[in-house]
Amino acid sequence: MFKYLFQFCWFIFATILTQIGGIIWLLCMPLFAFIKKKVQHKGKALGANVLVFLLIYLCLTFTLIPALASALGRVPLPFWATSTQPLQPLNRLTYLLNRHYVTPQLYETISKVALQMQQQYPGTITAYLDANLPFINGFPLVPHLSHKDGKKLDLAFFYTNAQTQTALQIVAPSWIGYGGCELPKLRESNQTAICEKKGFWQYGILEKLFGKSNTSYAFDEERTRHIIQLLTADKRISKIFIEPHLKSRLGFSNNAKVRFHGCRSVRHDDHIHLQIR
Numbered sequence: 174m175f176k177y178l179f180q181f182c183w184f185i186f187a188t189i190l191t192q193i194g195g196i197i198w199l200l201c202m203p204l205f206a207f208i209k210k211k212v213q214h215k216g217k218a219l220g221a222n223v224l225v226f227l228l229i230y231l232c233l234t235f236t237l238i239p240a241l242a243s244a245l246g247r248v249p250l251p252f253w254a255t256s257t258q259p260l261q262p263l264n265r266l267t268y269l270l271n272r273h274y275v276t277p278q279l280y281e282t283i284s285k286v287a288l289q290m291q292q293q294y295p296g297t298i299t300a301y302l303d304a305n306l307p308f309i310n311g312f313p314l315v316p317h318l319s320h321k322d323g324k325k326l327d328l329a330f331f332y333t334n335a336q337t338q339t340a341l342q343i344v345a346p347s348w349i350g351y352g353g354c355e356l357p358k359l360r361e362s363n364q365t366a367i368c369e370k371k372g373f374w375q376y377g378i379l380e381k382l383f384g385k386s387n388t389s390y391a392f393d394e395e396r397t398r399h400i401i402q403l404l405t406a407d408k409r410i411s412k413i414f415i416e417p418h419l420k421s422r423l424g425f426s427n428n429a430k431v432r433f434h435g436c437r438s439v440r441h442d443d444h445i446h447l448q449i450r
Protein backbone atom coordinates (compact mmCIF):
# COMPACT_ATOMS: atom_id res chain seq x y z
CA MET A 174 0.00 0.00 0.00
CA PHE A 175 2.76 2.43 1.04
CA LYS A 176 4.62 1.58 -2.17
CA TYR A 177 1.64 2.54 -4.38
CA LEU A 178 1.04 5.75 -2.42
CA PHE A 179 4.69 6.69 -2.83
CA GLN A 180 4.54 5.98 -6.57
CA PHE A 181 1.37 8.03 -6.95
CA CYS A 182 2.92 11.01 -5.08
CA TRP A 183 6.11 10.70 -7.15
CA PHE A 184 4.06 10.65 -10.39
CA ILE A 185 2.20 13.83 -9.39
CA PHE A 186 5.40 15.58 -8.24
CA ALA A 187 7.37 14.67 -11.40
CA THR A 188 4.45 15.77 -13.59
CA ILE A 189 4.07 19.12 -11.84
CA LEU A 190 7.81 19.77 -11.93
CA THR A 191 8.67 18.63 -15.46
CA GLN A 192 5.36 17.68 -17.14
CA ILE A 193 6.94 14.61 -18.76
CA GLY A 194 8.71 13.03 -15.76
CA GLY A 195 5.62 11.21 -14.44
CA ILE A 196 4.76 9.70 -17.82
CA ILE A 197 8.34 8.59 -18.43
CA TRP A 198 8.31 6.94 -14.98
CA LEU A 199 5.15 5.03 -15.99
CA LEU A 200 6.73 3.99 -19.30
CA CYS A 201 9.71 2.63 -17.35
CA MET A 202 7.47 0.28 -15.30
CA PRO A 203 8.13 -2.83 -17.46
CA LEU A 204 11.87 -2.21 -17.08
CA PHE A 205 11.46 -1.86 -13.30
CA ALA A 206 9.63 -5.24 -13.26
CA PHE A 207 12.49 -6.77 -15.25
CA ILE A 208 15.07 -5.34 -12.82
CA LYS A 209 13.07 -6.70 -9.86
CA LYS A 210 13.29 -10.21 -11.33
CA LYS A 211 17.01 -9.99 -11.96
CA VAL A 212 18.21 -8.08 -8.88
CA GLN A 213 17.31 -9.61 -5.51
CA HIS A 214 18.84 -6.91 -3.29
CA LYS A 215 16.13 -4.24 -2.70
CA GLY A 216 18.52 -1.29 -2.36
CA LYS A 217 20.42 -2.23 -5.52
CA ALA A 218 17.16 -2.74 -7.44
CA LEU A 219 15.96 0.72 -6.38
CA GLY A 220 19.30 2.23 -7.43
CA ALA A 221 19.03 0.50 -10.82
CA ASN A 222 15.45 1.80 -11.24
CA VAL A 223 16.53 5.38 -10.55
CA LEU A 224 19.48 5.07 -12.93
CA VAL A 225 17.36 3.63 -15.74
CA PHE A 226 14.71 6.31 -15.25
CA LEU A 227 17.29 9.15 -15.25
CA LEU A 228 19.02 7.82 -18.36
CA ILE A 229 15.78 7.50 -20.33
CA TYR A 230 14.49 10.84 -19.02
CA LEU A 231 17.68 12.67 -20.04
CA CYS A 232 17.85 10.99 -23.46
CA LEU A 233 14.27 11.99 -24.21
CA THR A 234 14.84 15.52 -22.84
CA PHE A 235 17.57 16.09 -25.44
CA THR A 236 16.00 14.23 -28.37
CA LEU A 237 12.33 13.28 -28.67
CA ILE A 238 10.77 15.95 -26.41
CA PRO A 239 12.19 18.99 -28.27
CA ALA A 240 11.25 17.44 -31.63
CA LEU A 241 7.69 16.68 -30.49
CA ALA A 242 7.25 20.05 -28.77
CA SER A 243 8.49 21.89 -31.88
CA ALA A 244 5.97 20.03 -34.02
CA LEU A 245 3.27 21.12 -31.58
CA GLY A 246 4.29 24.79 -31.36
CA ARG A 247 6.93 25.24 -28.63
CA VAL A 248 10.68 25.34 -29.08
CA PRO A 249 13.45 24.87 -26.49
CA LEU A 250 15.68 27.77 -25.50
CA PRO A 251 19.39 26.90 -25.84
CA PHE A 252 21.39 24.87 -23.33
CA TRP A 253 24.69 26.59 -24.24
CA ALA A 254 25.23 30.20 -25.24
CA THR A 255 27.01 30.71 -28.58
CA SER A 256 28.46 33.81 -30.25
CA THR A 257 25.37 34.05 -32.46
CA GLN A 258 22.90 33.24 -29.67
CA PRO A 259 24.31 34.54 -26.36
CA LEU A 260 21.50 33.10 -24.27
CA GLN A 261 21.54 30.28 -21.72
CA PRO A 262 19.79 29.16 -18.54
CA LEU A 263 21.07 30.68 -15.32
CA ASN A 264 20.76 27.24 -13.81
CA ARG A 265 20.98 24.23 -16.12
CA LEU A 266 18.31 22.52 -14.04
CA THR A 267 15.81 24.80 -15.81
CA TYR A 268 16.68 22.97 -19.02
CA LEU A 269 17.03 19.51 -17.52
CA LEU A 270 13.60 19.86 -15.91
CA ASN A 271 12.08 20.84 -19.28
CA ARG A 272 11.08 24.29 -18.07
CA HIS A 273 12.66 26.11 -21.03
CA TYR A 274 10.05 26.02 -23.81
CA VAL A 275 8.61 29.07 -25.60
CA THR A 276 6.67 29.81 -28.77
CA PRO A 277 8.76 30.37 -31.94
CA GLN A 278 7.83 34.09 -31.80
CA LEU A 279 9.16 34.47 -28.26
CA TYR A 280 12.24 32.42 -29.21
CA GLU A 281 12.96 34.82 -32.07
CA THR A 282 12.33 37.88 -29.90
CA ILE A 283 14.59 36.87 -27.01
CA SER A 284 17.33 35.59 -29.34
CA LYS A 285 17.37 38.96 -31.10
CA VAL A 286 17.46 40.89 -27.81
CA ALA A 287 20.28 38.69 -26.42
CA LEU A 288 22.32 39.37 -29.56
CA GLN A 289 21.68 43.12 -29.30
CA MET A 290 22.83 42.96 -25.65
CA GLN A 291 26.06 41.30 -26.74
CA GLN A 292 26.63 43.87 -29.47
CA GLN A 293 26.18 46.71 -26.98
CA TYR A 294 28.11 45.01 -24.14
CA PRO A 295 30.58 42.52 -25.69
CA GLY A 296 30.76 39.23 -23.82
CA THR A 297 27.32 39.65 -22.28
CA ILE A 298 25.25 36.50 -22.02
CA THR A 299 21.56 36.85 -21.23
CA ALA A 300 20.51 34.34 -18.60
CA TYR A 301 16.98 32.99 -18.61
CA LEU A 302 15.03 31.49 -15.72
CA ASP A 303 11.73 29.62 -15.95
CA ALA A 304 9.93 29.70 -19.31
CA ASN A 305 7.15 27.17 -20.00
CA LEU A 306 6.72 23.39 -20.07
CA PRO A 307 6.88 21.69 -23.50
CA PHE A 308 3.22 20.81 -24.13
CA ILE A 309 -0.45 21.76 -23.66
CA ASN A 310 -1.78 25.30 -23.46
CA GLY A 311 -3.24 25.85 -20.01
CA PHE A 312 -0.80 23.50 -18.23
CA PRO A 313 0.93 25.88 -15.78
CA LEU A 314 4.57 25.88 -14.84
CA VAL A 315 4.20 25.77 -11.05
CA PRO A 316 4.66 28.11 -9.22
CA HIS A 317 4.30 30.60 -12.10
CA LEU A 318 0.65 30.07 -12.92
CA SER A 319 0.68 32.42 -15.93
CA HIS A 320 3.53 30.55 -17.65
CA LYS A 321 1.14 28.18 -19.40
CA ASP A 322 1.02 29.13 -23.08
CA GLY A 323 4.63 29.41 -24.24
CA LYS A 324 4.37 33.21 -24.30
CA LYS A 325 5.96 33.98 -20.93
CA LEU A 326 9.60 34.04 -19.89
CA ASP A 327 11.61 35.13 -16.85
CA LEU A 328 15.09 36.62 -17.23
CA ALA A 329 17.75 37.07 -14.58
CA PHE A 330 19.03 40.56 -13.83
CA PHE A 331 22.62 41.40 -14.71
CA TYR A 332 25.27 41.69 -12.00
CA THR A 333 28.78 43.05 -11.52
CA ASN A 334 31.48 42.09 -9.06
CA ALA A 335 30.67 44.25 -6.03
CA GLN A 336 34.35 44.91 -5.39
CA THR A 337 35.80 45.46 -8.87
CA GLN A 338 32.60 46.47 -10.74
CA THR A 339 33.54 44.03 -13.51
CA ALA A 340 30.56 42.76 -15.49
CA LEU A 341 29.68 39.16 -14.59
CA GLN A 342 27.86 36.59 -16.71
CA ILE A 343 25.22 33.99 -15.80
CA VAL A 344 25.24 34.68 -12.08
CA ALA A 345 22.62 35.69 -9.53
CA PRO A 346 22.75 36.17 -5.77
CA SER A 347 20.48 33.15 -5.26
CA TRP A 348 21.33 29.76 -6.77
CA ILE A 349 17.85 29.23 -8.25
CA GLY A 350 17.82 32.75 -9.71
CA TYR A 351 14.79 33.80 -7.68
CA GLY A 352 14.84 35.35 -4.21
CA GLY A 353 18.08 37.36 -4.38
CA CYS A 354 16.17 40.64 -4.35
CA GLU A 355 17.43 44.12 -5.18
CA LEU A 356 15.76 45.77 -2.20
CA PRO A 357 14.15 49.24 -2.19
CA LYS A 358 16.47 52.02 -1.09
CA LEU A 359 15.48 54.64 1.45
CA ARG A 360 12.61 56.76 0.02
CA GLU A 361 11.83 54.19 -2.71
CA SER A 362 8.41 52.53 -2.59
CA ASN A 363 8.33 49.20 -0.76
CA GLN A 364 5.72 47.12 -2.56
CA THR A 365 6.48 44.00 -0.52
CA ALA A 366 5.58 45.80 2.70
CA ILE A 367 2.38 47.13 1.08
CA CYS A 368 1.30 43.69 -0.21
CA GLU A 369 2.17 41.88 3.01
CA LYS A 370 0.24 44.47 5.01
CA LYS A 371 -2.79 43.65 2.84
CA GLY A 372 -2.44 39.99 3.79
CA PHE A 373 -0.61 38.63 0.73
CA TRP A 374 1.86 36.58 2.77
CA GLN A 375 3.25 34.81 -0.32
CA TYR A 376 4.46 38.04 -1.96
CA GLY A 377 7.93 37.97 -0.40
CA ILE A 378 8.20 34.22 0.16
CA LEU A 379 11.04 33.55 -2.32
CA GLU A 380 13.26 36.14 -0.70
CA LYS A 381 12.62 34.53 2.68
CA LEU A 382 13.34 31.04 1.32
CA PHE A 383 16.29 31.67 -0.95
CA GLY A 384 17.51 35.15 0.08
CA LYS A 385 20.90 36.46 -0.95
CA SER A 386 23.34 33.62 -0.61
CA ASN A 387 26.06 35.52 -2.44
CA THR A 388 26.65 39.14 -1.53
CA SER A 389 29.66 39.61 -3.80
CA TYR A 390 27.32 40.45 -6.69
CA ALA A 391 26.07 44.00 -7.22
CA PHE A 392 22.95 44.79 -9.28
CA ASP A 393 24.07 45.95 -12.75
CA GLU A 394 21.71 48.84 -13.29
CA GLU A 395 23.10 49.78 -16.70
CA ARG A 396 22.78 46.42 -18.46
CA THR A 397 19.48 45.61 -16.76
CA ARG A 398 18.06 48.98 -17.88
CA HIS A 399 19.33 48.39 -21.40
CA ILE A 400 17.73 44.97 -21.80
CA ILE A 401 14.40 46.34 -20.59
CA GLN A 402 14.73 49.16 -23.15
CA LEU A 403 15.35 46.60 -25.90
CA LEU A 404 12.43 44.49 -24.74
CA THR A 405 9.99 47.39 -24.55
CA ALA A 406 11.07 48.56 -28.01
CA ASP A 407 10.08 45.21 -29.53
CA LYS A 408 6.50 45.33 -30.84
CA ARG A 409 5.91 41.65 -30.07
CA ILE A 410 6.45 42.17 -26.33
CA SER A 411 3.23 43.17 -24.60
CA LYS A 412 4.11 43.36 -20.88
CA ILE A 413 7.13 43.40 -18.62
CA PHE A 414 6.86 43.00 -14.87
CA ILE A 415 9.38 44.40 -12.43
CA GLU A 416 8.95 45.75 -8.92
CA PRO A 417 7.68 49.39 -8.76
CA HIS A 418 10.82 50.72 -7.04
CA LEU A 419 12.99 49.33 -9.88
CA LYS A 420 10.60 50.59 -12.54
CA SER A 421 11.13 54.06 -11.18
CA ARG A 422 14.87 53.66 -10.40
CA LEU A 423 15.61 52.42 -13.93
CA GLY A 424 13.61 55.24 -15.54
CA PHE A 425 10.53 53.40 -16.86
CA SER A 426 7.91 55.35 -14.88
CA ASN A 427 6.21 56.54 -18.08
CA ASN A 428 6.50 53.28 -19.99
CA ALA A 429 3.09 51.56 -20.19
CA LYS A 430 4.60 48.16 -21.05
CA VAL A 431 6.51 48.00 -17.76
CA ARG A 432 3.90 47.21 -15.14
CA PHE A 433 3.18 46.11 -11.62
CA HIS A 434 2.01 42.49 -11.52
CA GLY A 435 -0.28 42.74 -8.47
CA CYS A 436 -0.04 41.47 -4.90
CA ARG A 437 -1.32 37.98 -5.82
CA SER A 438 2.00 37.31 -7.56
CA VAL A 439 5.45 37.33 -5.95
CA ARG A 440 7.96 40.18 -5.81
CA HIS A 441 9.80 40.96 -9.04
CA ASP A 442 12.94 42.70 -7.79
CA ASP A 443 14.94 39.53 -8.44
CA HIS A 444 14.03 38.92 -12.11
CA ILE A 445 12.29 40.33 -15.19
CA HIS A 446 9.05 38.70 -16.36
CA LEU A 447 8.16 39.30 -19.99
CA GLN A 448 5.37 38.16 -22.23
CA ILE A 449 4.46 38.45 -25.87
CA ARG A 450 1.06 39.01 -27.47
Ligand SMILES: [Zn+2]
Nearest residue numbers: 317326327446
Ligand atom coordinates in the same frame (compact mmCIF):
# COMPACT_ATOMS: atom_id res chain seq x y z
ZN1 LIG B 1 7.27 35.11 -14.96
